[in-house]
Amino acid sequence: MTAPVDVGLDIGGSKILGVAVTADGDVLARERVATALGPDGVARGAAAVVEALRARTGRQVSAPIGVGIPGIVDPRRGTVKHAVNLGLHGEWYPLADLLADRLGVPVVVENDVNAATLGARLVEGVADLVYLGLGTGLAAGVVLDGRLRRGIAGAAGEVGHLPLGGFGVERERCQCGQHGCLELVASGRALERAWPVEEGHAAAAVFAASAAGDARAVAVRDRFAAGVAAGVRVLGLAVDPRLVVLGGGVAQVGEPLLTAVGAALRAQAAESPFLASLDLAARLRLVPPDRPVAALGAARLGRTPR
Template identity: 50%
Template sequence: MRPQNTGWSVGLDIGGTKTLAVLLDPTGAPGDQLRLPTERGAEAVVDTAATAAADLLARADLHADQLTGIGIGLPGIVDPTTGRVEHAVNLGIATGIPLAERVAEAVHRRLNGRGGAAPVPVRVENDLNAAALGAAHLRGPGSGDLAFLALGTGLAAGLVLDGRLRRGAGGAAGEIGHLVYQPGGRPCPCGQRGCLEQYASGSALLAAWPGPGDRPAPVALFESADAGDPAAVTIRTEFAEAVATAVRVLLLTTDVAQVVIGGGVSELGSPLVDLVRARLDHAARESRFLASMRMAERVDLAPRGVPVGAVGAALVGRKES
């Protein structure tokens, strides 16, 4: 039987290797989820997004006129006002395309008469911003000030301040990965040397500890450190210190209530956040000022089992950004 209520939304988190989709019910609770491989190129991205959205609607027996919108979070330069996306290098999109418009048209074609004379509204947002919205939403009331710190290929943060996204004048708010951490240190693709991203990211760990090919570098490193390998212990400690620095930067510049760690490296779980908290506590023992900020208590991991970025994208789809 067709549900009579309205106010549903679909969120899509489109990454370089996978597309995660989630259905958000009218109360804001996540429902059905879907995972598809991401294919490179504008046409493939549009097709995957439309397929994921249409499949979720079909599973829930929902019609287009029951949706408030579809939201998409993805990397690159995103214009939330026009729906254009460019320089999404990991997706094979270089020149600007009206992604929101094209996905709306593709979804409309796929629905095959499942209600709605006009295309469902589609809105786009940077993936980190969407993840920050999703993390705040999933943490519940009182999470209006939050930073989502993504430890992935790079290092950056999405910011929710006073309950709203803070993109910055040029959309670069939260790009703390390109703060110089070690002057004259490792070269960064941005043209600087010693950027924090080169010490506190998944790529940094892979470079420092390639490990065996059958396990991700972070997992291999932590296992070797737990087994007592001195080199692994040193690298792990240096990595935790760099991540702790990223947390301190966010707390000292924005004073958010919570820094939520996400991204691929966060799959390490409690061992990662415990080490970061330990480094923050160590710094606090040497500074009464830092101790007063209780930084270690303000760090947590993104919730597991729910695609945070897709949830945030669904909120974008219903204009809650």
């Protein structure tokens, strides 16, 4: 009898990506559809991806199906709210129940950064790891001794909302309501403000321009890298992980991002023997571009202690 597959979904504002994965972590199939916004659109698109994966693999789906989604998530109830890029506003949206009704299989739901963290842990094969998501905002996921740390209020890893001085944004208001948050410096949105482009991605544009010797681009890149390094430093001092994995949309820049953040970490440690001894730059990794870590992590949610 052919073994069933684990299925994980990464639901984002532009696409829903699903993977069918064996118990050993091999990806048998992928399916991607454009996201239709709103409660019905999200559920309909997610169900379509699962059905397509069933058809492509010819296998039964293990229960439960895992879903990673942005917004505020209650994993125990399988609900989500304030996923504004998906058209999910206000009240708790019972995504797990709605999908389970459509598919006839139980569903578990997790925040997308936490799902990506579990995927990064699977890819790297270590039990202590931090995933730093450099997307529109800035947030981290933490795995300690093989277990995902969510926190009492689900706020573990929200380093983007740490107000830190030294970047000149102390008077600027963050979307969270505080002033001077790290996310105002070290996020995709921050790069878009500092280096606006008419098409394409600001991160790719500013790193390309800095590589070509544009002095202003170099300054934007180095300020951004210093902000990311500050987040890495906070996480390193808080939980002392074996690895810090950089992911999210900005991480598609690749090795130049790793080089810039590593250089910033070494510069920040230059006058501190204590920081230098931690060698945080050596712990940095990039998400492999061919590994959809959020979907992979979602596929493992049914095997993860809740």
